[in-house]
Every structure is written in structure tokens, then in C-alpha cells.
Amino acid sequence: MLDIxxxxxxxxAVRQGLKNKNAEDIVxxxxxxxxxxxxxxxxxxxxxxxxxxxxxQIPAMKKAGQDxxxxxxEMKRVGDEIALLDGQQGEVEEKIEFILRRTPNIAxxxxxxxxxxxxNVEVRRWLPEGFSFENDYKVLDHIELxxxxxxxxxxxxxxxxxxxxxxxxxxxxxxxxxxxxxxxDYHLQHHEYKEIMPPVLVxxxxxxxxxxxxxxxxxxYFIEKDGLYPIPTAEVPITNxxxxxxxxxxxxxIKYVGYSPCFRREAGSYGKDSKGFLRVHQFNKVEMVKFxxxxxxYDELEMMVNDAEDILKALxxxxxxxxxxxGDLSFSAAKCYDIETWSPAExxxxxASSCSNFETFQARRANIRYRKEDKKVEFVHTLNGSGLAxxxxxxxxxxxxxxxxxxxxxxxxxxxxxxxxxxx
RNA sequence: GGAAAGGUGGCAGAGUGGUUGAAUGCGGCGGUCUCGAAAACCGUUGUCCGGAAUUUCCGGACCGGGGGUUCGAAUCCCCCCCUUUCCGCCA
Numbered sequence: 001m002l003d004i005x006x007x008x009x010x011x012x013a014v015r016q017g018l019k020n021k022n023a024e025d026i027v028x029x030x031x032x033x034x035x036x037x038x039x040x041x042x043x044x045x046x047x048x049x050x051x052x053x054x055x056x057q058i059p060a061m062k063k064a065g066q067d068x069x070x071x072x073x074e075m076k077r078v079g080d081e082i083a084l085l086d087g088q089q090g091e092v093e094e095k096i097e098f099i100l101r102r103t104p105n106i107a108x109x110x111x112x113x114x115x116x117x118x119x120n121v122e123v124r125r126w127l128p129e130g131f132s133f134e135n136d137y138k139v140l141d142h143i144e145l146x147x148x149x150x151x152x153x154x155x156x157x158x159x160x161x162x163x164x165x166x167x168x169x170x171x172x173x174x175x176x177x178x179x180x181x182x183x184x185d186y187h188l189q190h191h192e193y194k195e196i197m198p199p200v201l202v203x204x205x206x207x208x209x210x211x212x213x214x215x216x217x218x219x220x221y222f223i224e225k226d227g228l229y230p231i232p233t234a235e236v237p238i239t240n241x242x243x244x245x246x247x248x249x250x251x252x253x254i255k256y257v258g259y260s261p262c263f264r265r266e267a268g269s270y271g272k273d274s275k276g277f278l279r280v281h282q283f284n285k286v287e288m289v290k291f292x293x294x295x296x297x298y299d300e301l302e303m304m305v306n307d308a309e310d311i312l313k314a315l316x317x318x319x320x321x322x323x324x325x326x327g328d329l330s331f332s333a334a335k336c337y338d339i340e341t342w343s344p345a346e347x348x349x350x351x352a353s354s355c356s357n358f359e360t361f362q363a364r365r366a367n368i369r370y371r372k373e374d375k376k377v378e379f380v381h382t383l384n385g386s387g388l389a390x391x392x393x394x395x396x397x398x399x400x401x402x403x404x405x406x407x408x409x410x411x412x413x414x415x416x417x418x419x420x421x422x423x424x
Numbered sequence: 425g426g427a428a429a430g431g432u433g434g435c436a437g438a439g440u441g442g443u444u445g446a447a448u449g450c451g452g453c454g455g456u457c458u459c460g461a462a463a464a465c466c467g468u469u470g471u472c473c474g475g476a477a478u479u480u481c482c483g484g485a486c487c488g489g490g491g492g493u494u495c496g497a498a499u500c501c502c503c504c505c506c507u508u509u510c511c512g513c514c515a
Contacts, residue, residue, distance in 0.1 A: 041474050045484045052484085055496050059442050068495075075495040246434085246471085369471095375453090377471075 001100050001364045004034060017106025020113050020326035026099050033099075037092045044085035051078050101214055105361040107326045108298070108335040114325025123337065125320035126313060133344075137404040141345030142395040143276040145402060146172060149423050154276060164266070164281035166391070171423050175410070176284065178417035179390050179397075180259050183286045183311055187257040187387055191307045193288060196258035198237035201228040206240040209366030211332035211358075221263050230263035234287035235384045239362060242291060246377055247370040253300055254291040257387060259284065276395070278350070283391040290383040291368065294359070297381035298335070301357045304385045305337045308353045311388060315411045317396050318342040320349060334359045339388065341396035350392040355385030 007014050007030050015027045054075055061068055112121050146152030151172025157165045168176050187193045207213040207229050212220060221230040231237060238256050247254070262285050277283075288307060292300045305321065312319045322338045329336055333356040340349035360379035363369065369377050401409045407424040415421045 038474065041484080045474065048485085049483055051496085056443050058495070062442090072495040079495070375469090 001361060002103055002105065003360065003364065004030065004096070004100065007031065008034060014106060017326075018103070020107060021104050021329060022115065022327045023104050026103050030096060030099060033092055033096050037089060037096065040085055040089045040092065044082055044089060047078055047082050047085070051075060051082065101208075101365075104215075104331045105329075105334050105358065107329055107333075108357070108359070110298075111329065111335050112323065112325045113327075115327040116325075117328045119325040120322045120328055120338070121325065123321040123323050125318070126309065127318045128316040131318050133342075135344060139344045139399060140402060140406065141276070142343075142398045145398045145406070145408065146276070148406060149408065151175065151398075151423065152276075162281070164279065166277060166280055166282070171418070171420065174418050174420075175414070175423075176390055176394065178410075178414045179393065180284055180286060182414055182417050183387060184257060184259055186311055186314065187286070187288065187307060190310065191255070191257075193255045193257035196234075196238050196241070196256045196289075198231075198234055198241075198258055198260060200231050200237075200260050200263075201226075202231055202237050202240065203228060206236055206243070209240050209243050210236045210362050211365060212236065215331050218267050219265050221265055231260060232264050233262050233285060233384075233386075234258045234260035235289060238287060238289040239368075239382055239384065240366060242368045242380075243366040245368060247291065247368070247380065249293070249370055249372050252291060252293050252370055252380065253296070256289045257286060258289075259286045261285075262389075277391040278346075278395070280391055283389060285389040286387045288355075288385045288387040291370075292381045292383060293370070294378070294381050297357050297359065297383060300381075301335065301337070301355060301383055304383060304387075305339070305355045308339055308355060308385055308387045312339070312341065312352075314413050315397065317393070317400055317411075319352070330354075330356065332356070332358045332361050334361065337385075339386075341393060343396050343399055345399045346395075350395060352392040352396070353386040353388040355383070357381060357383045 002014065007027060011027050011031060015025055018025055018027070054071060058068060058071070061071075112119065114120070140148070143152070143154065146154075149172075150170050151168065153167045153169050154163075157163075157167035160167065184195060188195055201223065204213065204227060207220065212229075212232060216232075220232060222228075223230070229236075237260070238258050241256070242254075262283050264281055266279055266281060288304055290297075290300050290304065309319070309321070319339055319341045322340065324333075324336045324338060336354060336356040338351050339353035339355070341352045342348075343350050359381050362382045363379040366382075368380050368382065370380050371377050397411065398408055401411060403409065405424075407422055410418050410421050410423065412421075
């Protein structure tokens with residue numbers, strides 16, 4: 001949620017920020033509602049002060065045997081008026097809340113202004129030694145490889161659950177599990193995260209806290225009987241660990257990493273990049289989440305991207321880093337880097353990670369604050385990033401590690417996790 | 425699924441209609457004592473909103489959430505949520 005004070009104090013900056021993010025300009029609407037709200041508050045608080053003052057005298061009057069009937073009558077009228085104004089205040093505040101909850105975050109000043117994904121900026125790329133975009137043999141795609149080597153069975157996955165619910169079999173399942181364990185261990189051993197294993201069903205408050213609701217509600221699964229949502233990412237439960245809490249300054253930066261399956265309806269996206277693993281309803285992801293002080297959150301963002309990159313370097317998978325432009329940023333993000341890995345069969349880059357700084361946007365929704373040394377309480381900055389998602393990574397990995405004979409070499413760093421070095 | 429109890433400040437825990445934002449204890453912070461520390465003692469210690477002033481006042485709200493009764497609600501009534509314990513079922 002945007003800070004209403006920011007809108008009040010820098011209306012033009014917010015207006016421009018929303019425009020850059022292709023969002024509706026709600027500034028004037030908010031300003032006028034805000035003014036209305038403060039007008040009502042001034043009136044109602046005067047009346048409440050009067051009521052409190054009079055109420056305080058009543059015990060003494062009763063003791064003295066004075067007649068309280070006229071005062072009661074008067075206070076009854078005041079009470080009615082207060083109820084009326086309270087109602088009005090509530091309505092105005094609901095309107096403000098409704099708008100702000102649906103208004104996206106605005107981008108950090110370092111983010112390039114742009115309309116769509118085409119305006120994203122490639123920051124850097126990394127290619128393993130000896131890598132070439134050209135191959136002198138016919139590369140198979142992950143679906144063909146998965147079928148040929150009995151690693152993936154998309155048909156049966158569809159039978160069991162529906163399209164987009166992948167079934168891993170044999171060494172495919174082992175490889176997936178190895179990848180998850182390897183990534184978790186790497187972050188724990190090299191990057192000082194604390195491991196979390198979160199619930200994968202969360203309540204509505206948690207979904208609101210991280211900003212999936214109300215805007216993205218259509219893209220979420222929902223278990224109506226129990227009012228629970230299967231998580232679209234571990235970001236949701238992990239960020240909500242500290243919902244409604246005031247953290248100590250010395251605890252920050254808090255760094256969590258956790259694995260979870262992720263569930264997404266991907267409503268309306270059928271047919272678009274949807275074959276095999278490219279777009280699925282269930283996938284596995286290792287997620288990094290940070291709670292940071294505002295003054296170093298952008299350094300933390302850079303470090304988080306590096307943390308994800310380290311894994312790809314160790315796995316020797318070609319990747320590039322994109323800085324998303326204002327128009328392509330997600331609803332809650334102020335700045336975001338995407339990490340894309342190379343798919344030789346698709347002949348394109350696939351998004352395998354997204355690392356974002358939300359500044360106070362999520363913290364304000366989820367009410368996550370910290371107490372500074374001078375005792376003042378402020379919102380923390382929250383960040384998260386995939387470290388990384390396995391599905392797209394698996395595509396790149398299988399395809400890049402195939403041999404001309406159609407075998408797959410297991411990346412050396414994974415071999416002690418898989419217990420085998422070649423899949424044939 | 426059945427039954428019972430309970431949700432109060434960072435934590436523990438009083439408080440059943442009226443100067444209660446809330447006793448007390450612990451913790452935290454500051455001080456006295458000390459070479460220093462501990463102990464002891466003294467003081468202090470919630471969040472949000474609005475206003476006035478430039479960091480200090482004034483006012484309001486908040487005792488799980490929502491609604492009701494009343495001149496007045498942490499306290500009474502209703503609905504919802506959650507937690508704990510016991511029983512049942514079960515990975």
C-alpha cells in the first residue's frame with residue numbers, strides 16, 4: 001500500500017510514478033477523500049472530548065445527589081451525533097482503503113521508465129566456459145528428453161490432476177529433489193539464511209499482507225470450505241511470519257530461505273508458452289525473503305540477486321539478468337531483477353528467478369515494523385527472490401546438459417545429491 | 425467431529441458498568457551505589473490517528489474481530505475468528 005502521507009506531500013511525484021507504472025491516477029481522488037476524512041475527524045473528536053469530559057463528572061454528581069437527567073438527555077443527543085459522524089468516517093476510510101489496496105507500488109528512481117517487457121534492460125549475462133549458442137547436433141527439448149529418458153510424464157500428470165500438473169518419475173524425481181536440496185544447502189552454507197519450511201495453505205490475511213489479494217485473486221486457488229489459499233509462492237507464508245510484529249533494529253537484516261511447492265491457476269494463459277514445464281499450475285521453488293532496514297535495502301537486493309546467480313554459476317547454466325522497466329514491474333515491487341536461463345531448444349531465455357524490493361509496500365499492508373535505537377517505530381523494507389524456481393531451471397538444465405547421443409550429464413555439483421552422474 | 429476453558433500492554437497476569445490506557449511481576453531503558461559487574465534501590469517504559477507547534481504539548485481511538493445495550497463498556501448481550509485441554513478419528 002502506498003503511504004497516504006506521501007500522496008499528501010508529493011502528489012506530483014506519485015502521479016508520475018503511477019503513470020510510469022501504467023496505473024490509474026488516483027491522486028486527486030485520494031486527496032479529496034483525505035480532506036473529507038480529516039474534516040469529519042475534527043468534528044467527531046470535539047464531540048467525543050466533550051462526552052468524555054462530562055462522563056468523568058457523573059460519578060461525583062451522583063455522589064452529591066445532583067439530578068443527572070438533563071445531562072443524560074443532552075449526552076444522548078451527543079452520542080447520536082457521534083454515531084452518525086463515526087459512520088461517515090468509516091465510509092470515507094473504506095473508500096480510501098479500497099483504492100489504495102488496488103493501487104500498485106511506484107518504482108524506485110533507478111528503475112528505467114518503460115511501457116512493457118520490451119523496455120527491460122539487460123544488466124549482465126554469464127555464460128559457462130566453452131558455451132555456444134550454436135550446436136552441431138539436433139538438440140532435443142525438455143519434453144522429448146523427459147519422455148525418452150523417463151524423467152517426466154506429462155500425460156499421466158494430466159490424468160491424475162489436469163494439465164499443468166507435472167509428474168516426475170524415476171531419476172527425474174531424484175534430480176528435482178537433488179536440485180532443491182542443493183539450492184537450500186548452498187544458501188544456508190554460503191549466504192547465511194535461516195531455513196524455513198512454511199505452511200503451503202494460508203489464510204486470507206496472509207494473502208492480503210503480501211499483496212496477492214485483492215488484485216491477483218483470480219490467479220489463486222482457493223479452498224472455499226476452509227477459507228484457505230494454496231500458496232502461489234513461499235513469499236506469502238514467509239513474509240507473513242512477521243505480520244503485525246515490531247522487530248528490534250538489531251535483528252535486521254533478517255534472511256529466510258525456504259522451499260515450497262507453488263500453485264498458480266494461470267487463468268487465461270493457455271496456449272501461450274504453456275507446453276511442458278514452461279507454464280504449470282504446480283512447481284517447486286526455493287524462495288529467499290529479507291526484512292531489511294530502509295537505508296540498506298537496495299544493497300540487500302543486489303546481494304540477493306548475487307545469491308541466486310551463485311547457484312547458476314555453480315550449476316554452470318547460462319543466464320542473463322534483466323532490470324525490469326517501470327511498466328513491467330509487478331504490482332507490489334519498487335524494483336525487480338529477473339534472472340533468465342538459456343533454453344537451447346526453445347532458443348530463448350526463460351525466467352527462472354525474480355528478485356524484488358517492495359520497500360514499505362508489503363510492510364504497510366502486513367504491518368511489519370521495527371523499533372529504531374531512538375525508539376521510533378518504522379516500517380521495514382521487505383524483499384524476496386527465487387533462489388530459484390526449479391521448473392524453468394530444469395528445462396535449461398536438461399537441455400544444456402544433453403549430449404549428442406541424447407544422454408544427460410548430471411551437473412557435477414549435484415552428483416552427490418543424486419547418487420548418479422549420467423542419465424541414459 | 426464431540427466437550428470444556430480461554431483470548432488484556434514485549435512476556436506473564438489482575439481487573440465484571442464510571443477519573444482504568446489499564447494493578448502487580450518479569451523484561452527493556454535511564455540513574456544511584458561500585459574500580460567494574462552483580463544485587464539492591466529510584467525513575468521510566470504501548471501503538472495508531474488528528475490538531476497545534478518544529479520535535480514538546482492538546483485531543484481522539486485501541487483490552488481477538490464485528491455488531492448491540494447504556495449518559496457511560498476491557499467489564500453486560502449477540503455473531504464470527506483463534507488458541508489450549510480432554511475424547512473420538514487419523515498420516
